[in-house]
Amino acid sequence: MIRIALAGNPNSGKSTLFNGLTGANQSVGNWPGVTVEKKSGRIKHHDFEAEVIDLPGIYSLSTISLEEEIASKYIIDSNMDLIINIVDASNLERNLYLTYQLLDSKAPMIVALNCMDIIQKKLDNIDIQALEAELQVPVIPITANKKQGIKELLSFIATFDYKNQTRDHRYSEPIENVITDFTSILGDRFLAVRFFEDGLKAIESANLKPESVNKILEAHRCAAGKFAIDFDMVLPNDRYDRIITVCNKVLTKSSVAYVSKTEKIDSILTHKWLGLPIFGLIMLGVFFLAFGPIGTTITNWFVMGIDWVISKIGAGVDSLGMASWVSSLITNGVFGGLAAVVGFLPQLMILFFFLAILEDSGYMARAAFIMDRVLRKFGLSGKAFIPMLIGFGCSVPAMTATRTLDRDEDRKVTTMIIPFISCGAKAPIYGVFAGALFFRYSYLIVFSMYLLGIIVAILSAILFKKTILKSASANYIMELPEYRSPTAKNTFLHTWERSKGFLIKAGTVLLGAFIIIWFFSYFGFVDGTFRLLADEEIEHSILGAIGKFLLPIFQPIGFDSWKSTVAILTGFIAKESVVGTLGILYGVTGNVVDNGTLLFEPIRAAFTPAQAYAFMTFALLATPCIAALSAMRKELNSWKWFTFAVAYEMIVAYLVSLVIYQLARLELGTFLSILFAIMVLAIVFFTIRRFIVRKGVVCGSCTSCGLKDECALPKKTEFDALLETKQKDDVK
Amino acid sequence: MTLRDILPGEQCIIKGIYVNNLRKRIIDMGLTTGTVITVKKLAPLGDPIEIHVRGYSLTIRNSEARMIEVDKIEAKR
Ligand SMILES: Nc1nc2c(ncn2[C@@H]2O[C@H](COP(=O)(O)OP(=O)(O)O)[C@@H](O)[C@H]2O)c(=O)[nH]1
Ligand SMILES: [Mg+2]
Numbered sequence: 001m002i003r004i005a006l007a008g009n010p011n012s013g014k015s016t017l018f019n020g021l022t023g024a025n026q027s028v029g030n031w032p033g034v035t036v037e038k039k040s041g042r043i044k045h046h047d048f049e050a051e052v053i054d055l056p057g058i059y060s061l062s063t064i065s066l067e068e069e070i071a072s073k074y075i076i077d078s079n080m081d082l083i084i085n086i087v088d089a090s091n092l093e094r095n096l097y098l099t100y101q102l103l104d105s106k107a108p109m110i111v112a113l114n115c116m117d118i119i120q121k122k123l124d125n126i127d128i129q130a131l132e133a134e135l136q137v138p139v140i141p142i143t144a145n146k147k148q149g150i151k152e153l154l155s156f157i158a159t160f161d162y163k164n165q166t167r168d169h170r171y172s173e174p175i176e177n178v179i180t181d182f183t184s185i186l187g188d189r190f191l192a193v194r195f196f197e198d199g200l201k202a203i204e205s206a207n208l209k210p211e212s213v214n215k216i217l218e219a220h221r222c223a224a225g226k227f228a229i230d231f232d233m234v235l236p237n238d239r240y241d242r243i244i245t246v247c248n249k250v251l252t253k254s255s256v257a258y259v260s261k262t263e264k265i266d267s268i269l270t271h272k273w274l275g276l277p278i279f280g281l282i283m284l285g286v287f288f289l290a291f292g293p294i295g296t297t298i299t300n301w302f303v304m305g306i307d308w309v310i311s312k313i314g315a316g317v318d319s320l321g322m323a324s325w326v327s328s329l330i331t332n333g334v335f336g337g338l339a340a341v342v343g344f345l346p347q348l349m350i351l352f353f354f355l356a357i358l359e360d361s362g363y364m365a366r367a368a369f370i371m372d373r374v375l376r377k378f379g380l381s382g383k384a385f386i387p388m389l390i391g392f393g394c395s396v397p398a399m400t401a402t403r404t405l406d407r408d409e410d411r412k413v414t415t416m417i418i419p420f421i422s423c424g425a426k427a428p429i430y431g432v433f434a435g436a437l438f439f440r441y442s443y444l445i446v447f448s449m450y451l452l453g454i455i456v457a458i459l460s461a462i463l464f465k466k467t468i469l470k471s472a473s474a475n476y477i478m479e480l481p482e483y484r485s486p487t488a489k490n491t492f493l494h495t496w497e498r499s500k501g502f503l504i505k506a507g508t509v510l511l512g513a514f515i516i517i518w519f520f521s522y523f524g525f526v527d528g529t530f531r532l533l534a535d536e537e538i539e540h541s542i543l544g545a546i547g548k549f550l551l552p553i554f555q556p557i558g559f560d561s562w563k564s565t566v567a568i569l570t571g572f573i574a575k576e577s578v579v580g581t582l583g584i585l586y587g588v589t590g591n592v593v594d595n596g597t598l599l600f601e602p603i604r605a606a607f608t609p610a611q612a613y614a615f616m617t618f619a620l621l622a623t624p625c626i627a628a629l630s631a632m633r634k635e636l637n638s639w640k641w642f643t644f645a646v647a648y649e650m651i652v653a654y655l656v657s658l659v660i661y662q663l664a665r666l667e668l669g670t671f672l673s674i675l676f677a678i679m680v681l682a683i684v685f686f687t688i689r690r691f692i693v694r695k696g697v698v699c700g701s702c703t704s705c706g707l708k709d710e711c712a713l714p715k716k717t718e719f720d721a722l723l724e725t726k727q728k729d730d731v732k
Numbered sequence: 733m734t735l736r737d738i739l740p741g742e743q744c745i746i747k748g749i750y751v752n753n754l755r756k757r758i759i760d761m762g763l764t765t766g767t768v769i770t771v772k773k774l775a776p777l778g779d780p781i782e783i784h785v786r787g788y789s790l791t792i793r794n795s796e797a798r799m800i801e802v803d804k805i806e807a808k809r
Pocket of ligand 2: 016057
């Protein structure tokens with residue numbers, strides 16, 4: 001079976017085309033960096049079959065981040081049978097740059113010219129034949145998101161004689177001479193071009209003999225003197241010159257001036273004064289809608305519905321007259337746990353829905369743009385905002401998304417702080433406690449939990465950067481995509497995919513966890529015999545024993561019952577099960593019928609506001625669920641770092657809860673004192689912030705080119721640059 | 733003068749780029765010698781800046797903008 005790779009700039013529509021070709025439902029989003037791992041799928045057209053691989057987007061074969069490296073390596077090294085290069089026709093000049101890099105390779109290639117709808121809307125015109133003639137490869141116009149041209153593309157691929165494709169692209173005379181020199185040493189023209197651009201980094205994997213390396217370095221030295229402009233700008237300049245000629249030939253701009261709506265929208269959303277307040281309002285608005293009156297009301301209706309269903313099931317089970325442990329398993333273990341969790345689905349769906357809209361519209365990239373200045377203070381790039389924002393949904397994709405960051409250290413820091421961000425699965429915990437104990441202020445309390453998570457994450461980032469991961473210096477360079485109105489289909493697909501993930505987790509991992517928890521909590525030794533326990537006897541259960549054993553450790557942070565300890569323990573399986581366990585332990589099914597809001601009554605009886613807040617804090621900050629742990633292990637890629645991260649998170653969770661609980665108790669446990677605790681944290685954080693040292697300028701491109709000592713590129717001396725930075729910022 | 737000194741709304745032409753972490757990427761994104769760029773705006777907190785180059789919007793930090801040597805194009809009226 002032949003293998004086809006989809007390659008193109010970020011945000012050019014690769015995933016959309018991939019979905020169109022394979023019928024899959026890959027995440028599509030309007031910001032660079034949605035696809036961070038390669039995904040493969042299958043296409044079929046009559047009796048033609050092929051494997052298609054959706055790669056992360058790249059701007060250039062010279063890479064600066066891990067995800068780009070994955071894509072670039074894949075294209076360069078793995079001998080694909082065919083490369084479909086997706087080119088965003090509405091951004092032709094920049095997109096063709098990668099195309100020309102790809103054309104240097106020998107891989108068979110076709111160009112899918114995407115976003116033709118935008119060209120039509122602008123009343124521009126692209127001469128496809130002329131473009132084909134210039135690129136010497138087939139060009140097929142498509143509009144991926146409206147599924148136009150996909151069939152034509154499919155049938156073209158099916159019959160395309162890719163093995164016999166020939167093309168011959170030449171650079172200008174002096175460049176060709178250098179390439180010929182390099183080729184004679186390296187033995188391969190494509191490799192020679194890569195060496196021209198990327199230096200020694202490009203030939204690392206070629207395993208050259210030392211004398212060849214010396215030879216090629218000599219040739220490089222010799223060639224570098226021949227050009228009037230900087231050596232690393234020679235090829236890009238030539239390519240862009242060529243591209244401009246091509247664009248002038250094939251692209252006719254309409255005489256009617258096209259006013260893009262992006263400019264208009266951005267004149268408000270990234271406005272000098274309005275930009276930041278609007279950003280804050282949007283974020284607050286999302287949380288208000290999900291966790292404020294509207295979300296709560298919807299949840300209440302939903303829970304009432306569940307109550308009704310469960311009461312029917314309970315009655316049905318009882319009437320069957322099954323063994324007592326069976327009916328206990330069903331009503332207490334399965335439904336007791338599930339009902340408490342699933343009840344929060346509406347709120348999560350609202351949250352996911354708005355995240356989807358933010359992603360699809362293109363606002364995410366603006367958020368990174370607006371937040372960069374702030375995040376840089378913590379040593380992170382504005383781009384780190386995106387993984388952190390995804391972290392509000394779920395830590396697992398968030399950690400994967402850290403691959404868009406340029407540096408390994410940045411990725412480590414971001415991965416380690418993501419668990420502090422309050423994920424969707426933690427929301428039910430706040431829902432229960434805030435709803436039960438804080439009444440009118442409940443959404444403020446919920447918002448404060450989110451804030452606390454963010455503050456701890458930021459402080460940790462600063463700490464890491466100041467101590468163990470000093471070398472990190474987050475880079476930032478990002479394209480702002482055009483706004484697109486989010487399609488209903490895409491938004492609902494996104495919302496549904498994530499909600500489904502939640503439900504499936506509830507139905508599988510969690511269900512298993514609930515059954516185990518049920519067993520541990522409904523079986524135990526009473527008067528020397530091991531047997532099924534009644535609701536009142538849970539204290540004697542196995543879980544009860546563990547909880548009691550661990551209780552002294554948790555007492556300083558306000559836990560006064562083994563039930564809290566047990567609930568927290570089960571949270572390590574999945575955060576959702578904290579609420580589920582509380583449901584089981586407080587025998588929620590008992591008063592399902594007469595009380596609509598399942599858990600509120602028992603919680604009100606068992607927790608003071610201060611205890612509840614400390615409990616929520618610990619649940620928020622302590623080590624994440626199993627799924628997130630395994631993602632963390634994967635991204636950190638080292639047991640040492642992983643162990644460190646887990647230990648760090650546990651200790652931080654404990655300390656912060658301790659401070660909050662003790663402070664809250666001093667003030668008679670009022671909720672004002674909790675706000676006070678947050679303010680103290682904020683002051684600490686601003687103090688630390690002032691001490692962050694700025695970094696000088698390092699020769700980054702040179703370390704990667706491997707020609708450090710012979711670098712002939714223009715430099716501003718490090719001292720100069722530092723001085724200038726200082727002065728500029730002092731003026732401000 | 734560097735790109736950092738260009739005000740929003742003004743245009744300039746690139747003369748050269750000093751060595752910095754993102755030099756190669758900046759070049760690949762189309763900021764080669766002789767390219768005309770328009771500074772569109774500063775982010776609400778004054779940094780990064782948004783520029784218009786080769787038909788699209790790019791955002792870079794002041795620290796990188798300071799590494800790009802440019803000539804201002806005086807607006808013709
Ligand atoms: N107007 C228009 N938008 C498109 C087209 N194809 C994709 N998009 C949108 O472009 C954005 C990026 O798409 P995606 O497939 O995630 O790009 P990728 O980053 O290359 O995988 C999404 O918002 C899509 O809805 C098209 O043909 N026309
Ligand atoms: Mg994608």
